[in-house]
Amino acid sequence: MIRALYPGSFDPVTNGHIDxxxxxxxxxDELVVAVSHNVAKHCVFNVxxxxxxxxxxxxxxxxxxxxxxxxxxxxxxxxxNAQVIIRGLRAVSDFEVExxxxxxxxxxxxxxxxxxxxxxxxxxxxxxSLIREIASFKGKVQEFVPHCVVESLRKKYNEGIS
Numbered sequence: 001m002i003r004a005l006y007p008g009s010f011d012p013v014t015n016g017h018i019d020x021x022x023x024x025x026x027x028x029d030e031l032v033v034a035v036s037h038n039v040a041k042h043c044v045f046n047v048x049x050x051x052x053x054x055x056x057x058x059x060x061x062x063x064x065x066x067x068x069x070x071x072x073x074x075x076x077x078x079x080x081n082a083q084v085i086i087r088g089l090r091a092v093s094d095f096e097v098e099x100x101x102x103x104x105x106x107x108x109x110x111x112x113x114x115x116x117x118x119x120x121x122x123x124x125x126x127x128x129s130l131i132r133e134i135a136s137f138k139g140k141v142q143e144f145v146p147h148c149v150v151e152s153l154r155k156k157y158n159e160g161i162s
Contacts, residue, residue, distance in 0.1 A: 004084035007034040016123035034069035057146040074108035
């Protein structure tokens with residue numbers, strides 16, 4: 001059985017994240033979406049809200065399990081008996097950062113491999129920070145995030161999203 005981790009803060013989960021999850025499910029037997037707290041990021045949604053949005057958005061993917069990760073990814077992979085980390089790449093600049101993380105994870109857990117999936121062209125420009133910014137100005141985000149995320153953003157930013 002091949003179990004993979006797809007770690008991230010997912011603040012909020014986007015259609016780009018869902019696309020990577022769908023494609024990763026075609027490669028592995030189980031995908032554990034590891035919702036982590038990134039100390040370098042100030043999250044708009046708390047961990048429980050992020051877990052709920054991901055779970056609602058992935059009901060069509062029976063191979064997915066969503067968990068909180070509060071330790072190093074290399075250690076979490078060991079705890080989950082995962083052999084693979086899935087990472088999405090949007091641009092060359094992503095690769096440099098992701099490559100360094102992959103090397104460190106391999107150093108910390110020698111049995112762990114990282115698989116990079118190229119972002120689908122239609123999501124190349126998409127990231128959670130951009131979604132939060134658009135939503136904070138009451139802009140339309142429906143095309144970029146699952147419906148449950150639109151509703152959650154609407155609540156966070158005072159009902160102004162159309």
